[in-house]
Amino acid sequence: MQTKETNITGSAQQILNQVRKAVVGKDSVLLWVLAAILSKGHILLEDIPGVGKTTMALAFSRVLDLSYSRMQFTPDVLPSDVTGYTIPDQKTGEMYYQPGAVLCNLFLADELNRATSRTQSALLEAMEEGQVTVDGISHQLPQPFVVIATQNPTGAAGTSLLPDSQMDRFTVRLSLGYPSPKDEAAMVLSRQSGNPLNTLQPLMTRQQLMELQQSVEETFVSDTVVNYIVALIGATRQNEQILRGASPRATLAVTAMAKAVARLRGRDYVVPGDVREVFIHTVAHRLLLTPRAEAQGATAEQLLRHILEHTDAPKLR
DSSP: OOOHHHHHHHHHHHHHHTTTTTTTSSSHHHHHHHHHHHTTOOOOEEOOOOHHHHHHHHHHHHHHOOEEEEOOTTTTOOOOHHHHEEEETTTTTTTEEEEEOOOOSSEEEEEOOOSSSHHHTTTTTHHHHSSEEEETTTEOSSSOEEEEEEEEOOTTOOOOOHHHHHHHOOOOEEEOOOOHHHHHHHOOOOOOTOOOGGGGGSSOOHHHHHHHHHHHOOBBBOOHHHHHHHHHHHHHHHOEEEOOOOOOOHHHHHHHHHHHHHTTTTBBBBOOOHHHHHHHHHHHHEOOOOOOOHHHTHHHHHHHHHHHHTTTOOOOO
């Protein structure tokens, strides 16, 4: 008899196998993206142009049967372009809501850091509460809902740093990076008969995806593991090289991602190894280092590795 855990693992493997047809050689990143989607989180991709960010988002939207919207963020994009706006009906004179680009299941915010801070902040309510408010009226977003945002880590001209409150709402920050020569050659060969994206077919309905998300949410986390997560997060607030440690939202994000990884590994409970696996990707982008630490070349990832090494992991019976 198949258990719920094996069903989730099998479904995840089928999803990843399909997405790999369009995104070659990035298996670990694809796994992280799927885990974030299953945890009802949002993903920040910090990478150079042309490495497959849009292709990956499109691939997941097709395989998961999600309505998809992409917005190229530039300084002239307005908050109303994202959230929508109300306009009068010419016949009746009544105001009606014109949905914005974010009213979809998977929203790709391309080069989000090129928009103004005001436009960037238009995403906050959508990411946190699954709704947008226009002229005092709230509009629910379609479910499931996930944001995949990209930003270019090089070339600061014409960019605006994401506000701290927005960075904290991304579950993970990932990077695709350049492919290996072997994978790049395979990518070229796979397109000789057309774009692999066109061959992808939905593997599940949106309702089935939400059921998987619910199963992830119900994954058991013991008091011992919760205390371990809290200890790791607390260590970021006590480190002399970290000016601002991780927030309680980070604690929830680490827990949610650990649950997703546990399910992908075929378990209905979280072990300390799941926490260690997700900790850096889930927390690094939320930290603010001291000027001295930055001057010495320290990175958030290095400091988090040190915290992992010096925080005793519990042994579960």
